[in-house]
Amino acid sequence: MAARTPLPHNLRRGLTAFSGAFFTTNKTWDSMHEVLASLPLQVMLYFNVCYFPCWCLAEGTMLQLKYDLLPRxxxxxxxxxxxxxxxxxxxxxxxxxxxxxQEKVPELAGFLLLSILIQLPLLLFLLTDHLTIRLPLELAVHSLLLAFLICEVVAAFLALRAMSRQLAAQFYLRQFKVGSQGDAAGHDPPH
Structure with missing residues (x-):
């Protein structure tokens, strides 16, 4: 999701074109394309990927330690x-x-669904159920994973909203373009 700046539109467009020409090696890059990928979401995902093996190791160890003490x-x-x-x-x-x-709406929507429907209830169960023997390390690793999860859900929702608005705008512009081409050629626009 791109942040809005107080810069005038012409100045922002000029700076975007300059930085695109100077910093990118792909000269066919469309300087008018607004990047919708969310930097905060990407940073959180990066740290979550780094944290995930630590969480797995800690949770596996804690599960092994308390396994025999729990009911079947x-x-x-x-x-x-x-x-x-x-x-x-x-x-x-x-x-x-x-x-x-890659600014793909279905994949980001799948990310949100997995986060909300599977990860969130399971983590809340592990953190709040009093019959599971909750060890201090477990509380710490689950709380950190839950914090990642909540922040990622918020950032992904905002990114998904921006991406879907952009796709809808592109769709309507294409429809307008097709309709105006049909009028220019003397044909009726498709209904």
Whole structure:
């Protein structure tokens, strides 16, 4: 999501064209294309990718330490939660990277859905259920992962909103362009 600046439009366009010509090696780059990828989301995803192996190691170790102390149904429940969180987190981070960097709406929407429907309830369960033996390290690693998750959901929602608005505007401009070409050729515009 690009931030709006108080600079005049002409000055901003000139600076964008200059920086595009000076700093990019691809000379076919469209200087009028506004980059919609969210830098805050990308930074959070990067740190989350770095943190994820530490979370897996800590959670796996804590699960192993308390496994025999839990009732059988909680053993299965916590093991399933750990496996689902691990698989969903890898998929979620991949979709976040692809959706944000390549400005793909479906992938970013999938990232949001996985975050809200799978990751958030499971993390809240692990943090709040009093029958699971909550170790201090577990509380710390889950709280940090939850903080990443909430910040990423907010940033992804804002990026997704900007991307979908841009796609809608492009769609309407194409429709207008096709309609005006039909009028110029003496044909009726398609309905």
């Amino acid at each position: 149904y909680y053993q299965l429940l916590l093991l399933a939660a750990f496996l689902i969180l691990t698989m969903a987190e890898g998929t979620r981070l991949y979709l976040g990277y692809i959706g944000n960097l």
